Amino acid sequence: MTELVLSPHLDDGVLGMGEAIASMTDVVVATVFAGDPGRSSASSAWDHDVAPRASTVLAVRRREDRRALRRVGATGVHLGFFEAPYRTTARSHEVPTADEVFTALRREVVALLDTYSPVTLCVPLGVGHVDHMLCSAAAISAWLERRGCRLLAYAEQPYATSRAWLTTDRLRQLRASAVPARFDCSRAHALAKREAVALYTSQVPALRRAFVGWEVGSGEESCWWLHFDEALGRRPRLREDGV
8 A cells, every 4th residue: 555755855755754654665755846947947056066957956866866765665756846946037937826836736746646546645744945835735735635545744854853943833833633653663764764865965965054963864753643624724825935
């Protein structure tokens, strides 16, 4: 039986719940913002040290993601949405609004649910970055329509460790019953996650710069089973700014 994990970027699923993924038997990790904005687009400030062109960066990051997911025993699917820095006039000829991204992504998540019929949909809690918020909001909205599986939210790292208040505020904002989830994780699963995170070689230096004190393997995983009263489930408000 398939577990479906939604990852905003090409590393978030493993960073947030890599040990849990390693402890599962049949996992598909769908990365949302893995689209290539084209050869004419320069790389973002976050990725500029990887390569000057966005297409080269995306090729590197997708390759890293496939290797990392294999290490934790998961299969990867890369969707075609652009990351926030490429949804601007300076980066791309397409400039969708947050509402347009939300609507398109919601349809995509419904399609994923129909394709994989997962027993669990694992979604980011939705903190720290507009892409995380969009992914979380669209996925929860799609789940509220289908309700054919369990819904699990995972705290994104390194945000959950460096900015703990974001997690507390987001859980309150969701207006859902959030029950802590426990997984039967071993030292082998922890090692698999650590080695998988290290395989994101293009991202580790940037994460260290952005989150002082962060190191590969740091940050305890936190996940919650979410239960919504159907009358209360609603789309969270979104911010247009980035990190």
